[in-house]
Amino acid sequence: MPLARRLTLADAVAIGLGSMIGAGVFAVWAPAIGVAGSGILIALAIAAVVAYCNATSSAQLAAAHPVAGGTYAYARAEIGPWWGFIAGWSFVIGKIASCAAMAMTFAAYAAPAGWQVPVAVAAVVLLAVVNCFGVTRTALVTRILVVCSLLGLAVAVGFGFAAAPTASPTPLPDATVYGVLQGAGLLFFAFAGYARIATMGEEVVDPARTIPRAIVFALGGAVVVYALVGAVVVLVLGAEVIGSTAPLVDLLTAAGASAWTPVLRVAAAAASLGALLALLTGIGRTTLAMAREGDVPRFLAKIDRRHQVPQRAEIAIALIVIAIVLVADLRGAIGFSSFGVLLYYLIANAAAFRQTGRARRYPRVVQVLGALGCLVLVNTLPVFASLVGTAVVLLGVGYRVLRLRFTRA
Template identity: 55%
Template sequence: MDTSAAAAGTGELKRRLGVFDAVMIGLGSMIGAGIFAALAPAAGAAGSGLLLGLALAAVVAYCNAMSSARLAARYPASGGTYVYGRERLGAFWGYLAGWAFVVGKTASCAAMALTVGFYMWPDQAHAVAVAAVVALTAVNYAGVQKSALLTRGIVAVVLAVLAAVVTVCLTRGVADTARLDIGTDATAGGVLQAAGLLFFAFAGYARIATLGEEVRDPARTIPRAIPIALGITLAVYSAVAITALTVLGPGGLGHATAPLTDAVRTAGAPALVPVVRVGAAIAALGSLLALILGVSRTTLAMARDRHLPHALAAVHPRFQVPHRAELTVGVVVAVLAATVDVRGAIGFSSFGVLAYYAIANASAFTLTEGRPPRIVPVIGAAGCVVLAFALPLASVLTGAVVIAFGAAVYGLRKAATRT
């Protein structure tokens, strides 16, 4: 009997990814457009406290990562916190986590696609964004192994570009970079808002957990892959943030529209500017690839439980991917990429993702076997709530309304099934 056909008939996905592939997918999700775009608004909010905001975002991300890793090892199925919340806290909390993830990360997909457009062809940014979504949806449709291979190449290119930026700026720009006294003083509110904005650039490790059904030996692979990916990302972000602060100062960085291109130009290396632009576009493509992959898997899990149309739970008999979910996500993201504003999409996405991780930490707190230390999910959950409500007011209000709408839909459906 054809095992792939059997898997397709039961709606299951093949386990093909090892530790290296899982780490690469996590890096492709995190080391993306966030580091090219989030530094400037974070510096504008925190001033000289930018590095403190980065450290705070990393602490919350680490707690979330450890909680997610333990949960993914216990429940190695597609869907991430949608599954964990359902199993540990009840159906409503699982649904709410899935809803927050799908709507938040769909907005994030649109933001990444628009970032590609603005770097590659600013005058036609929306058209380029739509083309990027179509192309990467096709890649994901062809199978998760092909997506992992492409992600490896993207991560290598982006790391090379960031290494070049750090090296050039710190070797050429040191003589002219006594600028750290420029800028605004740090405030507690500014540091928290910066941490919330920078968290957007850390959030990709969830992609490893949402692929739990396609990872070999998930109880061993996922707890190893998530901290490794997060640690590498923190090291890279710290080096880039210190470099940008050294060259531009907090004031100059806070007002930069393209901080890393401004940094290499200020350091006397204008020839590197086109390389940075290409690197930013490729980084955004890497993030978009992994985001579409993760959103489609959560959509698959919710469709299996009929919280979304059950037709979206179908798995392709040849490519072994949730093809209807991927196509649906691709269409929705393409429409958003053609119409929305990138800044609004980022703020809304951050709120949704922080809500998602708050539920993940609450779920991890209930574990009795293989549980992280109690303090980890407590700090993670509290940090998520604080950072979510430290975001700009428009993002908080919009996010709260959309999540409340999702909860209301769930309540109406439950009431309808009882009658």
């Protein structure tokens, strides 16, 4: 049973923005500046270029393969089932970690001390229920949350730039090449949400036209927002942002606008919820596509007839996210997520590189640049995150080997 095509261009752009303008813009500056130092804006530019290359590859693939599953489906069609499986598995494990990070960030802004974990769990449950009642409701809620987060960011940026001429920020640490690249890897975590659009290929109206446009529009909007926020944080706070758990709250305090911090906290909570909602939706669709092929249990492939969404997949993903929230921390979730997502886009670039004829929309050099960028950034991530990510990918590969062996026996 196919999914219903109900999402317009505006819906798809809102879902992409909801994924990118989420917890990252409120939380990523402290760790990113801590490693990139005075090269933070260079790191942002590198992350944006890699994200653009990956976005164009995703757009080119989505136009030729307008089905659910994103690069899992594209790589299966272009370079083979095993590459598709590794892409889909990397996406699912990386974005499950992202969901946990978003839930924890929401709770850090919205919950009183001691209540962060229960509130994070409640957020996952609530948004999983929203997803189970239909994708149009998902798009509507995402639009509302994106508007709330943008209003809060506008407050922070406005007061920050007003205070910048008289600010005396602490000088940033000197930049190193490795530090800048690691900062780019952390910032890439925040940009990766445009893939949510591609994974919903079966639910977008006129996908061959809508998906490429939505990806570019959403990514362009996110780059502008991140550039403005990053610049004002450097101009007002400087090195004081390192170690901060709520850098934009500290920005308002330094700008003499601490009375506006409740507004910012509400915006941060809204942004985190928007990203979490869109991420849960995208993971559910990729899980659906993998279940249809037997790469995860086929039990998860069932689509609810009334609401036309993969409810079993949505519920299973929500349960795993809750488990991670109960045992993990935010930094570990971000590093693990970046590992999985960069592998996913490495394969997306390889799949797009293989396309020929009318399917080609962008020069192959763009895909080469995107693949090289993914390889460089994934090798700058924290060692522990990379080791855990490698182990989980190998676990998935082992599962598929056993499944294929038993089904052929």
